Amino acid sequence: MSYDSRTKGPTYGHDANIEALMSQSGPSAPHAQGQEQTSLSLQDWKSQMRLPPADTRYKTEDVTATKGNEFEDYFLKRELLMGIYEKGYERPSPIQEESIPIALTGSDILARAKNGTGKTAAFCIPAIEKTDPSKNVIQALVLVPTRELALQTSQVCKELAKHLSIQIMVTTGGTSLKDDIMRLYQPVHILVGTPGRVLDLTKKGVCNLSECTMMVMDEADKLLSPEFQPLVEQLISFLPQSRQILLFSATFPVTVKSFKDKFLQKPYIINLMDELTLKGITQYYAFVEERQKVHCLNTLFSKLQINQSIIFCNSVNRVELLAKKITELGYSCFYIHAKMVQSYRNRVFHDFRNGACRNLVCSDLFTRGIDIQAVNVVINFDFPKNSETYLHRVGRSGRFGHLGLAVNLITYEDRFNLYRIEQQLGTEIKPIPPQIDQAIYCQ
Numbered sequence: 001m002s003y004d005s006r007t008k009g010p011t012y013g014h015d016a017n018i019e020a021l022m023s024q025s026g027p028s029a030p031h032a033q034g035q036e037q038t039s040l041s042l043q044d045w046k047s048q049m050r051l052p053p054a055d056t057r058y059k060t061e062d063v064t065a066t067k068g069n070e071f072e073d074y075f076l077k078r079e080l081l082m083g084i085y086e087k088g089y090e091r092p093s094p095i096q097e098e099s100i101p102i103a104l105t106g107s108d109i110l111a112r113a114k115n116g117t118g119k120t121a122a123f124c125i126p127a128i129e130k131t132d133p134s135k136n137v138i139q140a141l142v143l144v145p146t147r148e149l150a151l152q153t154s155q156v157c158k159e160l161a162k163h164l165s166i167q168i169m170v171t172t173g174g175t176s177l178k179d180d181i182m183r184l185y186q187p188v189h190i191l192v193g194t195p196g197r198v199l200d201l202t203k204k205g206v207c208n209l210s211e212c213t214m215m216v217m218d219e220a221d222k223l224l225s226p227e228f229q230p231l232v233e234q235l236i237s238f239l240p241q242s243r244q245i246l247l248f249s250a251t252f253p254v255t256v257k258s259f260k261d262k263f264l265q266k267p268y269i270i271n272l273m274d275e276l277t278l279k280g281i282t283q284y285y286a287f288v289e290e291r292q293k294v295h296c297l298n299t300l301f302s303k304l305q306i307n308q309s310i311i312f313c314n315s316v317n318r319v320e321l322l323a324k325k326i327t328e329l330g331y332s333c334f335y336i337h338a339k340m341v342q343s344y345r346n347r348v349f350h351d352f353r354n355g356a357c358r359n360l361v362c363s364d365l366f367t368r369g370i371d372i373q374a375v376n377v378v379i380n381f382d383f384p385k386n387s388e389t390y391l392h393r394v395g396r397s398g399r400f401g402h403l404g405l406a407v408n409l410i411t412y413e414d415r416f417n418l419y420r421i422e423q424q425l426g427t428e429i430k431p432i433p434p435q436i437d438q439a440i441y442c443q
Contacts, residue, residue, distance in 0.1 A: 052088040069097050074104065076129050079163035084125065087159050093118035098270045099246075100125055108267040109246045110260055115392065117272070119248045123216045124157045127190055130214060133165040136187040137211040141239075143195055143232065145222040147172040147342060148349050153218065154192040166190060173197045174342030181206050195223065195231040202238050209238040220247040221388070224255040236263060251388050281394055282440045284432040285408040285418060293381060293409050294325050300379065300407060301331055301359075305438050308352070308374040311361045312393050314382035322381060323361040335361040364389055376441050378406045383414040387424040405441035407432065 069092050071084050092100065095113040102109055103126035113119055127140040142157075144150045154170035161168060171180045171193040180197070184206045191198065191207070201207035215236070217223045223232055236243075245264055247256065260267060288296050297311070311326075313319045316337045323335035334357045336348045352360050353372050364384075384390045394406045408429060410418055422429055 049082055049086055051085055071125075074100050074125075074129075076125070077164065080125065080128055080160065082163045083128075083160040084121075086162075087121075087156075089118075089121060093122075094272055095119055095270070096122045096125070098272070099123065099248075102268045102270075103127075103244075103246060104129060106244050108244060108264040109248075109270060110252075110256075110264065110267045111246070111248045111270040111272075112252055113248070113250065113270070113272040115250050119218065120153055120156050121160070123218070123246050123248060124153070124160055127214055127216065128157065128161045128164065128166060131166050131189045133167075133189060135189075135211070138188055138191050138207065138209060139212060140190045140214040140216070141198065141209060141212050141235075142190065142192040142216040142218065143198065143223055143235070144192070144218045145194065145228065147174060147194060148345070149219065150192050150194055151346065151349075157190060157192060161190075168192065171197050171201065172342075177201075195228050195235060199231050199235050202235065209235070210240060212239055213242060214244045214246070215239060216246045216248070218248050220249040220256060221251045221253055222249075224253075224259050229255065229259070233263075250391060253388075280403045281406055282404075282436075283394065283406045283408070283427065283429040284436075285410045285429050286432045287410050290411055294322075294329075296409060297326070297379065297381065298329050301329070304377055304405070304436065305442050306358060307376045307442070308355070308372065309359050309377040309379060310372075310375055310393075311359060311379045311381050312384070313361060313363060314384070316363055318382065319361050319363050326359060326361065331359060332357045333359045333361060337363040364393070376404050378404065380406070380408040383408050383410055383417060384421075385417060387421045390421050391425060403441050405436070 071081055071089070071092060076084075095111065095117050099109060099111055099122040103123065111119070111122070113122075123142070127142065131139045142153055144153055150170050150172045154168055157168045166189045167187045168190045169180075169183055169188045169192070171183075171191065173194055173196050175197075177197075177200070180201060181204070184201065191212075198207060202209055217232070222228065236245075245267075247260070247264070247267075249256070286296055311322065313322055316339050319335050319337045323333050326333040334348050334352050336345055336352075340348075348360075351357065355374060361381075378394055380390075380393060384393060408418070418429060
């Protein structure tokens with residue numbers, strides 16, 4: 001394979017050899033014409049692609065303040081570039097500009113960036129680029145904390161790699177272990193999954209990570225919580241010594257520092273988080289009594305221009321009760337929580353993302369990294385107890401730098417939490433006005 005500077009893409013086999021031969025021997029007229037056609041066809045590869053319509057919505061500077069790089073500047077395989085452009089990515093976001101070239105060098109990375117700024121592609125692109133499809137071994141492992149995020153991440157990976165012969169598998173708890181074991185007897189190059197299931201398959205000797213040279217941890221703060229950290233550390237013991245570890249998250253508690261010191265080798269630190277809340281999100285609170293909450297929600301539904309909304313409750317029981325109430329009020333509504341059967345959760349998540357319903361009621365299961373671009377309103381029916389949960393919930397409403405609205409229903413008992421979260425996040429949550437300008441969340 002060689003690299004053609006005119007197209008900023010690789011050329012393969014015969015074309016590259018022809019061009020080398022022509023430059024040595026001086027072309028005759030027919031050969032010169034053939035060379036010109038080859039050159040044109042190389043330049044036209046982008047024009048042959050079916051690109052989605054350009055996203056013309058307003059974007060905030062945390063995704064537009066780039067260095068001006070193009071994806072072609074990273075010398076990626078042309079088939080991968082085709083997947084990137086056909087996915088609708090026009091140019092790298094800041095987190096992608098910082099991460100992709102460093103990840104391609106093989107360095108460990110500790111990256112902190114807001115939700116909705118393109119973190120998934122920031123690690124999927126180098127993982128795909130570094131994968132050799134001719135080797136039938138797992139070469140990259142992507143760990144995520146929830147089943148829904150695993151499905152979404154694997155889908156992004158598959159779409160980006162659709163022009164390459166790279167096999168991507170997703171494995172999570174709550175699904176058939178037998179099916180996963182059978183699948184691992186077939187070629188798998190990139191494995192996306194939750195720590196418990198991947199460790200289970202590895203201990204059974206079915207999942208071989210001895211040649212897996214890249215491990216990605218998305219939502220690393222959650223993966224390093226007491227629930228997951230022992231599993232993650234066990235998994236690392238199955239990787240080769242020459243592994244590369246990439247950590248991505250919006251928040252980095254102290255557990256991340258101790259993990260970094262123990263397992264990462266001279267990591268490249270990326271911090272694109274000057275402030276913890278997403279730009280473009282307008283945050284309001286409404287001071288209500290508990291018994292007024294449903295009436296207040298009804299008023300919000302009637303007054304707001306909702307494209308899609310996510311409504312958060314603090315318990316499984318309240319999720320189900322509120323979903324029933326919303327349906328009784330005459331609004332379309334799905335609900336999802338951790339105690340539902342996995343296959344049903346998958347279906348609800350898929351249908352909501354495809355626009356089958358306008359409102360989704362859920363517990364904090366849903367707050368990590370889930371990318372549904374159409375969501376422009378988040379309502380905290382129950383106010384969260386800590387700033388980290390608040391950040392991840394509110395981050396749902398302004399995906400990839402678009403504008404969004406967060407409305408918090410605050411009871412007397414929540415008032416101290418409201419003040420504390422404002423202080424910790426260095427943000428302002430304002431009293432809700434009688435009329436909300438659509439321009440702040442509908443552009």
